[in-house]
Amino acid sequence: MSDLLSQPLKLPCGATLSNRLAKAPLTEGLADPHNRATDKLVRLYRRWSEGGAGMLVSGNVQVDRRYLERPGNVAIDDNGGLDMIRAYAKAGTSAGNHFWMQINHPGRQAAVTRDGTLPAPSAIPLKIAGAAGKAQIIPRAMTEEEILDIIQRFVKVATTARECGFTGVQIHAAHGYLFSQFLSGLSNIRTDAWGGSLENRARPLLETVRAVRRAVGADFPISVKLNSADFQQGGFSNDECLDVVRWLGEEKIDLLEITGGNYEELPWADTTKKESTRLREGYFMEYADRMRKVTTMPLMITGGMRSRKAMEEALAGDGMDVIGLGRPMCVDTDICHKLLAGESPAARSYEHELTFNPSVLGPDVPADVAKAVEMWGNIGWFFVQLWRIGEGQEPDRNMGLYEAYNIYKEKEGALTAGLA
Numbered sequence: 001m002s003d004l005l006s007q008p009l010k011l012p013c014g015a016t017l018s019n020r021l022a023k024a025p026l027t028e029g030l031a032d033p034h035n036r037a038t039d040k041l042v043r044l045y046r047r048w049s050e051g052g053a054g055m056l057v058s059g060n061v062q063v064d065r066r067y068l069e070r071p072g073n074v075a076i077d078d079n080g081g082l083d084m085i086r087a088y089a090k091a092g093t094s095a096g097n098h099f100w101m102q103i104n105h106p107g108r109q110a111a112v113t114r115d116g117t118l119p120a121p122s123a124i125p126l127k128i129a130g131a132a133g134k135a136q137i138i139p140r141a142m143t144e145e146e147i148l149d150i151i152q153r154f155v156k157v158a159t160t161a162r163e164c165g166f167t168g169v170q171i172h173a174a175h176g177y178l179f180s181q182f183l184s185g186l187s188n189i190r191t192d193a194w195g196g197s198l199e200n201r202a203r204p205l206l207e208t209v210r211a212v213r214r215a216v217g218a219d220f221p222i223s224v225k226l227n228s229a230d231f232q233q234g235g236f237s238n239d240e241c242l243d244v245v246r247w248l249g250e251e252k253i254d255l256l257e258i259t260g261g262n263y264e265e266l267p268w269a270d271t272t273k274k275e276s277t278r279l280r281e282g283y284f285m286e287y288a289d290r291m292r293k294v295t296t297m298p299l300m301i302t303g304g305m306r307s308r309k310a311m312e313e314a315l316a317g318d319g320m321d322v323i324g325l326g327r328p329m330c331v332d333t334d335i336c337h338k339l340l341a342g343e344s345p346a347a348r349s350y351e352h353e354l355t356f357n358p359s360v361l362g363p364d365v366p367a368d369v370a371k372a373v374e375m376w377g378n379i380g381w382f383f384v385q386l387w388r389i390g391e392g393q394e395p396d397r398n399m400g401l402y403e404a405y406n407i408y409k410e411k412e413g414a415l416t417a418g419l420a
């Protein structure tokens with residue numbers, strides 16, 4: 001039994017998490033062609049609810065059906081299906097745990113655009129070729145009217161989440177999606193009130209937090225997921241992050257989830273990195289340490305946390321409040337129970353066990369293409385596991401990376417083609 005991990009946590013809004021383990025948000029790809037929740041999501045979340053975590057965060061739910069992070073995203077945008085959102089919330093809270101909806105707009109990282117455009121802070125394309133298959137589309141700079149509309153969309157989705165039985169919300173401001181694009185001086189070169197100074201670049205996020213708080217009330221948990229840094233020259237830096245953390249603290253949010261990176265530089269996903277990086281636990285811990293020093297609000301650290309020992313050290317020594325677990329939950333859905341009960345010393349790091357031989361791609365394949373297949377194949381392996389569980393199958397621990405990559409590519413293409 002781990003006493004530290006089993007401690008309840010009272011949040012500023014008054015809600016209590018029953019323990020310190022949380023399922024990190026994991027995009028499921030299990031919505032229907034209208035981007036409504038499905039029985040598959042219900043099945044997956046019932047299983048996760050029974051897995052022991054004090055809190056689950058949903059995969060990112062889109063505020064605008066036109067722009068999706070993936071074709072199988074749930075969107076709440078006058079597309080009906082609220083009964084299924086209720087069933088989804090009920091399944092995710094069936095064991096009495098918290099279940100928060102992560103709310104997002106992908107901006108220029110959208111993999112699906114129903115109107116052929118990519119709204120973004122500025123008309124600056126992603127640097128990586130083939131990102132989300134849409135790098136050839138130059139994003140368009142949003143008008144102020146659109147920014148204000150998006151804030152209202154976040155409010156609408158948050159209030160819908162509350163009405164349908166979710167017990168909290170998380171605003172996604174990390175990983176290079178819209179709010180993260182606004183925060184970075186590389187993707188936001190606006191000269192109006194939404195660009196330039198950090199205060200202006202943080203305005204969309206902060207205005208959204210305020211508007212959501214006004215709408216959901218003082219007693220409902222609001223979380224933000226924020227990059228500790230983008231890890232790019234000229235991008236959102238850790239120093240800038242510290243200012244945003246202070247401002248979010250003033251807004252009295254309930255939990256800040258710490259992460260890092262974006263589609264151009266994604267440290268937690270890049271398993272092709274050298275061995276020392278692969279083996280280090282808590283990818284963002286040194287940044288989280290600095291964040292702890294500037295705020296008293298509850299902090300959740302996600303990224304590479306696997307052993308009970310490292311988790312307990314993060315709680316006791318580094319002042320973290322919640323440990324987020326992502327990839328292990330795609331396979332070992334009951335790992336939180338086992339960690340809490342002391343039955344397992346660590347979650348398994350499947351991402352580091354997957355191997356890839358670039359020769360399967362044929363001769364003369366450029367190194368960057370092979371690297372992209374390895375990285376996205378590694379993530380795709382986890383997507384495939386979630387689809388399996390949603391469809392009532394068991395995860396397949398023996399699936400190879402390249403096999404998963406091909407299943408992922410084919411299925412994602414079919415989902416895109418089938419969108420209504």
Ligand SMILES: Cc1cc2nc3c(=O)[nH]c(=O)nc-3n(C[C@H](O)[C@H](O)[C@H](O)COP(=O)(O)O)c2cc1C
Pocket residue numbers: 024025026027028058059060102172174175225259268302303304305324325326327328379382383
């Ligand atoms: C399959 C998969 C889907 C993910 N989807 C989301 C998402 O919807 N929202 C989000 O904030 N992060 C998402 N992430 C990132 C995770 O929440 C987490 O930050 C990352 O996996 C690092 O944690 P881990 O090392 O415990 O897996 C996803 C990661 C994976 C592997």
